[in-house]
Amino acid sequence: MASAESVAQGNSSAGPESSGDLTPEQILAGYRLMVRARATDERCLSLQRQGRIGFYAPLMGQEAAQVGCALAVRPEDWMFPAYRELAVALTRGASLRSILDQLLGNSADLTKGRQMPNHFGFADQHFVTASSPIGTQITQAVGTAMAAQRRKDPIVTVAFFGDGATSSNDFHAGLNFAGVFRTPTIFFCQNNQWAISLPREKQTRSKTLAEKAEAYGFSGVVVDGTDLSVVYRAVRDARARAVAGDGPTLIEAQVYRLGPHSTSDDPKRYRTDAEVAQWKERDPLVRLRGELITAKLLDEATDQKIWDEARAEVVAVFAEAEKVPPMAPDSIFDDVFARPTPRLEEERHEAAGHSQSLGGPHG
């Protein structure tokens, strides 16, 4: 693990493809993003219990991995998230308001209320709308990288997934294609130790997830995903290799899902409080906060202010988002195709004749 000094001063042993470490200002900005993500998590878990949003999948414990990764890529790169990448979205510049609109599925939601919470997407940020099936974004990220190769665009694609997805069909297919075509792809695996109730050791006999890359002909690295700067460096180096034509990298960021899989899950059924407590000692926010304070980049009062502002922001922005009216009922017929077929127009007309289905979710 990097010391506070190495976080503040940068790691001088970075490889030759290094394009510099995070500056102290960037680290502090990263910390603020991590706090915003955590504050959003805490508030959303509460909002779900109050019935004000329908569902939520927290990312707590994975903030450093997500922010560190997203800080190391560029705006022109393409992100292929799963449904837990809220901090990636924030770091890419997606607005909190836009994220909360999606959690509500209101008429300002860019995805038009079509999906469960957490499945957001932001075309402007090259942040592809997530789906629920596990691993499907992996082959897609490889395809986009193949397209960029064809157009000679110096970009990378990043596939985000968890330890669970390493058992999926698309993990194998995607990494195999990436190896064969040497695509500029970063496979960013957040190994949070649990695929809902299945622990990491029951998912694969491999010692690490990263070592699976060897079989596909490229390198895999294991990093401490609770360390912002360590993750940043790994992704920065992988990106440099990818745009230089040296192919893909699998990064296994070791983290821990401090919360439930989702608000529909009770982790007490399958894991012990002792295990969670052990990992809470490695909470990436606590860790970075300590390092920043030691390096005198942050003091207690400023930290408190950062937290207060982040919590107040979520409350205020959610209050605004909650005022937004729901989607128009007949919008369910839009975007099935570029233009609705005669059959869809007929069904739109049919639906308009039923007042109960027009009365909103409780109509």
Next chain:
Amino acid sequence: MGELTLVQAVNRGLAEAMRADPDVVLLGEDIGVNGGVFRATEGLYKEFGESRVVDTPLSETGIVGAAIGMALYGLKPVAEIQFMDFIYPAFDQIVSELAKFRYRSGGQFPCHVVIRTPYGGGIKGGLYHSQSTEAYFCHTAGLKVVVPSTPSDAKGLLLTAIHDEDPVIFLEPKRIYRAVTGEVPDGDHRVPFGQARLVREGSDVSLFAYGAMVPPTVEAAETLAAEGIHAEVIDPRTLVPLDESAIVASVEKTGRAVIVHEAARFCGLGGEIAALLAEKAFYSLKAPIARVTGYDTPFPYALEHVYLPNAEKIAAAARNAVRAS
């Protein structure tokens, strides 16, 4: 114009689309150096190179997932799945991803991929080189499903598919890849989606057939004509979107309907067409709607001639309909 086989027309359509637009790329198994196991991509690797005619590893989910990624970035990928029977490893990518990308992103990420795949029986392909499972895809919102039955339509529908904005499952009736030839217009010949083809006009009974079932249906109509029964033959050409008005109008005229497909009967497209006619042409019907289809068995190898519809079965169903009223 020139006489081409159906598979040559597919090849011609691909070549012309690729010459016209550098964003059109092909990917699939054995499509490059080998020109495809049915030779649909013959010569294209040589003309366009390996960056546009991509020989992929043997993974359908890889092919379709990669094609989706290419389309999101703005290319126009045309993926080949070697046999429709092998499309299922990509089923998740097709029904959960491709079909829903535009919708689930609120229109932010349209995803236009064409998936070409040979389908259907009659070539002694047994269980795994014969199936006709278009209904799975027709049942999934967000996919267009296209089945040509002539060389001209093969090229024309393929060019429309490549220039469309939505995902297209393009089913090629491999049994008639070389068995039918016909004139194919040169240049940017496009056949619009959602417009059925009137194959043969008639007044006594409407026969609906697509893909490789069109030739035996026409043969049946000829047999019936000799008996004084004038059968109308309609090829919907695109199953989604379906030209419902042409189907309804034909039955309003004839009062009788026989639906032909080689897919299994239960929950097949014939059920949908029959329901459509019951809903919208009920008072025009003079006889029960009949279906001549594959049976509800797996597709057999040695006895595929027992399983498949043929002109005799189709003519018998039409005669019954005419005699019923």
